[in-house]
Amino acid sequence: MKRVWNFNAGPSPMPLSVLEEIRDEMTDYKGCGMGIIEMSHRSKEFQALLDETKALLAELMELPKDRAIVFIQGGGSMQFVMEAYNFLHARAAYADTGVWAHKARDAAAFFGEAYDANSAKDRNYSYIPDRYDIRPGTDYLHITANNTIYGTEYWTFPDVDVPIVCDMSSDILSRRVDASRFALIWAGIQKNLGAAGTALAIIQKDFLETARTDVPAFLQYRTFVDKDSTYNTPAVFCIYTLNKMLHWVKNMGGVDAMEVRNKKKAALLYDTIDTSGGFYRGHAEKAHRSRMNVTFNLADAEKETDFIARAKAEGFVGVGGHRLVGGCRVSLYNAVTPEAAEAMADFMKEYQRIRG
Numbered sequence: 001m002k003r004v005w006n007f008n009a010g011p012s013p014m015p016l017s018v019l020e021e022i023r024d025e026m027t028d029y030k031g032c033g034m035g036i037i038e039m040s041h042r043s044k045e046f047q048a049l050l051d052e053t054k055a056l057l058a059e060l061m062e063l064p065k066d067r068a069i070v071f072i073q074g075g076g077s078m079q080f081v082m083e084a085y086n087f088l089h090a091r092a093a094y095a096d097t098g099v100w101a102h103k104a105r106d107a108a109a110f111f112g113e114a115y116d117a118n119s120a121k122d123r124n125y126s127y128i129p130d131r132y133d134i135r136p137g138t139d140y141l142h143i144t145a146n147n148t149i150y151g152t153e154y155w156t157f158p159d160v161d162v163p164i165v166c167d168m169s170s171d172i173l174s175r176r177v178d179a180s181r182f183a184l185i186w187a188g189i190q191k192n193l194g195a196a197g198t199a200l201a202i203i204q205k206d207f208l209e210t211a212r213t214d215v216p217a218f219l220q221y222r223t224f225v226d227k228d229s230t231y232n233t234p235a236v237f238c239i240y241t242l243n244k245m246l247h248w249v250k251n252m253g254g255v256d257a258m259e260v261r262n263k264k265k266a267a268l269l270y271d272t273i274d275t276s277g278g279f280y281r282g283h284a285e286k287a288h289r290s291r292m293n294v295t296f297n298l299a300d301a302e303k304e305t306d307f308i309a310r311a312k313a314e315g316f317v318g319v320g321g322h323r324l325v326g327g328c329r330v331s332l333y334n335a336v337t338p339e340a341a342e343a344m345a346d347f348m349k350e351y352q353r354i355r356g
């Protein structure tokens, strides 16, 4: 078996050991004589899996006691709708840091006033603004912890007087974060934590109390909390992969160990860019660089297609930038190994040596 160097932006690589464990258990989960995707979501085995998954997440993220964890189908895009449907009573503020922020704001506009509290548009979303214009009567501020497409990440979180909703889809569990600062954290799990098909949401109970009640049951966070994510059939397989990934993170040494590993990987690529004499140009301003998505261009734009094709031919997958912005993007989520980052950095140096 030959596994490629996988830098896909999402879905993205999983650790080989986790994949092998999933394979081995596929036909017989814990001696049940059937696989996890063949059994009832009301079985004691699945309930135990669900309980353990929530406990592991709470432990790894050091969540305050008053947070409820739920799993909701529909990915990040469903969360854009749900956060606004539940919590936007009058108006909500959105930090304009890129494509995902726009999608969040545009989904919210169906439910009330959704406005930009700032904007990084003036420098093509290469930084995270540090000022917030919060209007009176604002229900919450939405931020995107890591901007997957532009490659910027928050290194200090906003200090504002309204509840903060944080989209952590692309950097959850990649670093230590003070979860108590957020009224609602949610993340599609397919980047750092498992198979596509569910999002996890972490809700402060007092904030949940403020949610609208005139919302269809299936779109209320309250329903998922009250029914422990099993109001209807949850994404069993996704939750199972999440459970495996959380065990893996814990065995690797937890969030702090992930952070050390991710710093090292990102440094390998950013150093390559910074010492290339301008051959490679990083998109994000240095102080706002993402450790998860390294975005860059080749000074000679005409070489970009060739660079991406050469990379692919040598087994480096997923190096092309997002279709909306072009350029190059190397995603370095938790499961990406330091060896993979090193191989990519070596490839970039070699490419410059030959074509520079």
Ligand SMILES: *Cc1c(COP(=O)(O)O)cnc(C)c1O
Pocket (backbone or CB within 6 Å): 010, 074, 075, 076, 077, 078, 100, 144, 146, 147, 148, 167, 168, 169, 170, 188
């Ligand atoms: C991928 C992503 C999303 C959307 O995820 P889907 O599950 O595809 O809807 C939302 N926000 C961020 C920051 C993302 O990276």
